[in-house]
Amino acid sequence: DIQLTQSPSTLSASVGDRVTITCRASQTISSWLAWYQQKPGRAPKLLIYKASILESGVPSRFSGSGSGAEFTLTISSLQPDDFATYHCQQYDTSFPRTFGQGTKVENK
Amino acid sequence: EVQMVETGGALVQSGGSLRLSCEVSGFSVSNNYMSWVRQAPGKGLEWVSVIHSGGTTNYAGSVKGRLTISRDNLKNILYLQMNSLRAEDTAVYYCAREGYSYGLTGFFDSWGQGTLVTVSS
Numbered sequence: 001d002i003q004l005t006q007s008p009s010t011l012s013a014s015v016g017d018r019v020t021i022t023c024r025a026s027q028t029i030s031s032w033l034a035w036y037q038q039k040p041g042r043a044p045k046l047l048i049y050k051a052s053i054l055e056s057g058v059p060s061r062f063s064g065s066g067s068g069a070e071f072t073l074t075i076s077s078l079q080p081d082d083f084a085t086y087h088c089q090q091y092d093t094s095f096p097r098t099f100g101q102g103t104k105v106e107n108k
Numbered sequence: 109e110v111q112m113v114e115t116g117g118a119l120v121q122s123g124g125s126l127r128l129s130c131e132v133s134g135f136s137v138s139n140n141y142m143s144w145v146r147q148a149p150g151k152g153l154e155w156v157s158v159i160h161s162g163g164t165t166n167y168a169g170s171v172k173g174r175l176t177i178s179r180d181n182l183k184n185i186l187y188l189q190m191n192s193l194r195a196e197d198t199a200v201y202y203c204a205r206e207g208y209s210y211g212l213t214g215f216f217d218s219w220g221q222g223t224l225v226t227v228s229s
Contacts, residue, residue: 001169034215036153043202043219044153050210055217087153091206091214095166097143097155 002026002090006100012108019075021103023088028068035064035073036087038102044087048073075105083107110134110218112203117223124193124227130186130203130220138181141206141213144188146199147222154199157188158206171197195229 003026013019023033031051036044046055048064051071061076075082088100116128128144144156157167157177165177176189186203200222207217 032212032214036216038153043221044216045219046207046215046217049207049215049217053209089153089155089215091212093212095158096168097158097214099153099155102152 001096002029002092002094002098004088004090004098004100006086006088006103008103009101010104010106012106013078014108015078015080017078019078019082019105021073021086021088021105023066023071023073023100025069025071025090029090029092031067032091032093033064033066033071034089034091035062036089037082037084038087039084047086078105110205112205112218112220114201114203114220114223117201117225119226119228120193122193122195122227122229126190126193126225128188128190128201128203128223128225130188132184132186132203132205135205136181137179137184137186141208142177142179142186143204143206143216144175144177144186145202145204145216145219146197147202148196148199151199156201159186190225193225193227195227198225198227200224 033051035048038044052064085104111133143158159177174192202222203220204216205218206213
């Protein structure tokens, strides 16, 4: 199975900060990576797929980059609504689909 | 408008069975890859199973042989039959539609609100 490791596990930041989260895969997955935002008690919400394509309706302060085995999610200017947990997920041609362990973005 | 509503979660004893349902509106389950994803309390997300548009199924190793995904095309409902339940199956179970882009499916573009399954030992 392809393992995904996110770093950091927790990130303390303030409104207006630039935030970067990293997701590393245990083997190359081309660009088959998605990012989700999840708030407590809610279902995850798709932010980005194919490593860098912004889902419709997602604010442009979110961006994704990377290919192969290293990927990043960047929030250019953190907003109050962005405090949440972020998950990466790979969907390479092989099963199973796998997720990273999550990164919690908290208010400093 | 896309809507996905899971039902069927409950408290069940170890070794017991349960069937989860996901009622879908706004698109056809038969035309999409449909997955179940779960989240144990305080933990990350774990993919459980997928049913392809053609009917092929795949499972996570941890549930293979115990959980079965299926669908009713006429009722537009996705199911997860859960047998031989264990304490480690305790989680919120989400149904999710897989998006399709650039020739590949596998990311989850629509989710239900989730249903809680608690397995007591």
